[in-house]
Amino acid sequence: MASVTVSHVTKSFGNFPALSDISIDFSDGGLYSLLGPSGSGKTTLLRLIAGFSFPNTGEIHIGGSAVERLPVEKRNIGMMFQNYALFPNMSVYDNVAFGLMVRDTNKEEISKRVGDVLELVRLTGYDRRKPHELSGGQRQRVALARAIIFRPKVLLLDEPLSALDKALRLGMQVELKRIQREIGVTTILVTHDQEEALTLSDKVGVLKDGKLLQEGTPREIYERPATAFAASFLGDANLFKGRVVSGALELDGGSCLRSLDVLPEGGTATCAVRPEKISIVADDEVLASDANVMEARLDDIVFAGNSLNYLLHYGDIPLQVFAQNHEAAELVPGQLVKLAWYARDTILVEA
Numbered sequence: 001m002a003s004v005t006v007s008h009v010t011k012s013f014g015n016f017p018a019l020s021d022i023s024i025d026f027s028d029g030g031l032y033s034l035l036g037p038s039g040s041g042k043t044t045l046l047r048l049i050a051g052f053s054f055p056n057t058g059e060i061h062i063g064g065s066a067v068e069r070l071p072v073e074k075r076n077i078g079m080m081f082q083n084y085a086l087f088p089n090m091s092v093y094d095n096v097a098f099g100l101m102v103r104d105t106n107k108e109e110i111s112k113r114v115g116d117v118l119e120l121v122r123l124t125g126y127d128r129r130k131p132h133e134l135s136g137g138q139r140q141r142v143a144l145a146r147a148i149i150f151r152p153k154v155l156l157l158d159e160p161l162s163a164l165d166k167a168l169r170l171g172m173q174v175e176l177k178r179i180q181r182e183i184g185v186t187t188i189l190v191t192h193d194q195e196e197a198l199t200l201s202d203k204v205g206v207l208k209d210g211k212l213l214q215e216g217t218p219r220e221i222y223e224r225p226a227t228a229f230a231a232s233f234l235g236d237a238n239l240f241k242g243r244v245v246s247g248a249l250e251l252d253g254g255s256c257l258r259s260l261d262v263l264p265e266g267g268t269a270t271c272a273v274r275p276e277k278i279s280i281v282a283d284d285e286v287l288a289s290d291a292n293v294m295e296a297r298l299d300d301i302v303f304a305g306n307s308l309n310y311l312l313h314y315g316d317i318p319l320q321v322f323a324q325n326h327e328a329a330e331l332v333p334g335q336l337v338k339l340a341w342y343a344r345d346t347i348l349v350e351a
């Protein structure tokens with residue numbers, strides 16, 4: 001186990017800055033997700049940590065030692081990528097043992113370590129099978145066993161579950177978290193799947209255009225997104241842009257929104273409100289004294305199984321409201337509805 005520290009790292013390809021001045025502490029034994037849209041620099045950062053390429057400037061420390069000029073094989077890192085390739089003609093046992101065999105580890109030691117790691121990934125008894133005799137999730141677990149059999153100090157995972165279908169992916173997320181906790185290895189996960197980042201991580205870093213926009217626990221980023229981008233990328237968000245008048249956000253159309261955040265007086269500001277924080281209320285419903293209230297036009301109701309998603313608009317601002325399925329009100333598209341939410345759920349973000 002070891003912490004990984006990236007300090008002021010930049011990486012350019014020609015004139016193109018793929019990473020600009022990135023500093024992140026990946027704490028010892030934690031699971032940190034790098035989240036961001038395609039091209040934001042996630043894989044580039046992972047490759048620098050692994051040692052597949054070197055930064056232009058900045059430092060990378062693993063367990064306190066500078067590694068940014070060390071080759072891959074000197075860094076003691078386990079890796080699992082989306083296109084993990086198992087050797088198709090080799091058994092599960094040989095696939096997992098391969099790395100130890102080429103390092104001349106003795107047979108008894110190999111047998112013990114393979115047995116232990118197969119037990120950890122719940123594949124005891126599968127050692128004689130070939131990859132084509134396994135399910136997708138089982139193959140993924142063999143790949144994971146192969147990545148951790150060296151007892152690496154750090155585990156790097158690049159979109160490890162994206163090839164799996166949804167049900168399998170959810171199951172593997174739980175497995176991955178359990179295994180990661182059990183061996184306590186510092187893990188860095190690259191994903192563009194926000195749900196995966198929220199469920200799995202101790203900490204999330206949001207990247208965009210090669211810059212680290214925000215980092216924090218999943219809850220911190222979800223509840224307190226710093227930017228409109230982070231609010232929309234991690235979860236769904238309603239964004240209100242308006243003028244700040246007497247501490248409230250005045251929208252085109254007349255509604256005034258209150259927030260517990262200090263809005264910049266006299267200027268414009270943008271606030272985000274999560275769709276599940278908004279309720280559709282009856283005209284005579286008694287509301288908190290600082291509630292925000294607005295009338296919006298209902299465009300559509302989308303049935304999503306356990307929830308109902310109301311699509312609305314206020315002026316030209318598109319809005320979403322998520323409600324539990326049992327709360328279904330008798331509403332029809334085209335009608336005006338009254339929305340209400342707490343001032344505390346109106347979060348000031350950078351536009």
Ligand SMILES: Nc1ncnc2c1ncn2[C@@H]1O[C@H](COP(=O)(O)OP(=O)(O)OP(=O)(O)O)[C@@H](O)[C@H]1O
Nearest residue numbers: 013016018036037038039040041042043044045192
């Ligand atoms: N070897 C390279 N040569 C030139 N440009 C590169 C190279 N590798 C990456 N890039 C560019 O750097 C940027 C960041 O790429 P990177 O693969 O890190 O993004 P990413 O966030 O992992 O994206 P994705 O989610 O699509 O994998 C992209 O614009 C990409 O085109």
